[in-house]
Amino acid sequence: MKAYFIRKATSRETVGLFVAPSLVALAGVVDECCDPTLCEYAPAQTGGLMAADVTASTWPRPAGEAATGLEDAVLSQQWEDDLSAIDSTLQWKPLAPAAWRLLKTLTPAVEGTQPSELTDAENSPK
Template identity: 60%
Template sequence: MNAYFVRKAANHEVVGLFVASSAALLAAVVDECCDPSICDYALAPMGGLMVAAVTRARWPFAADDADQTGLEAAVLSQQWQDDLCDADNRLEWRSLKPAALRLLRALEKRPAAKESAPHGKSGADG
């Protein structure tokens, strides 16, 4: 598994920090919030998000607390702060579009799920 920083290619707007085992799966996760074909990604080196202040959030959280991730006031580790700094430009950003297109092609090739009658029944009258 790898962690990835993701941004929109046109204006470098932050999309998020994601964990995936491949660029194609990264595209699938990014697709939950925006079109991955308009995004860039960079492999996130060692670092993290830290909750620097006291939080009421607990993990695992209750279903009714799902809107409180515990990361609302999170800050970047010094390593990630340095890596994401404009002046240093340490990260190698790549387009996520090729991976998004591979994912789409793979989904298009998948056979449609077959509908079957429940066990012990056959035909329309069961």
């Protein structure tokens, strides 16, 4: 599994931080909140999200509990640096090709391909 920062390509608006085993799976997860063909991704380096303060939340969350403990989360120093306009070394790439591969996988009869033709190896980041 790898972690990815996702933003909208045109506006650079933050979409989120996602974890997925391949770019096609990433496109599927991003599709839960916005159109992945309009997004860019950058692999996240070592880092994390941390609870900003002592929290009463626990994991696993009790049934019906809305709080996750990460409502006011802060980025680790590495991620702060990675996402800084001044210090950023992230290389953003379009997510659209993986989104189109996902669509082909979900609609093989329309595209004339079989899902087996779209291997996970070719959909994984290099």
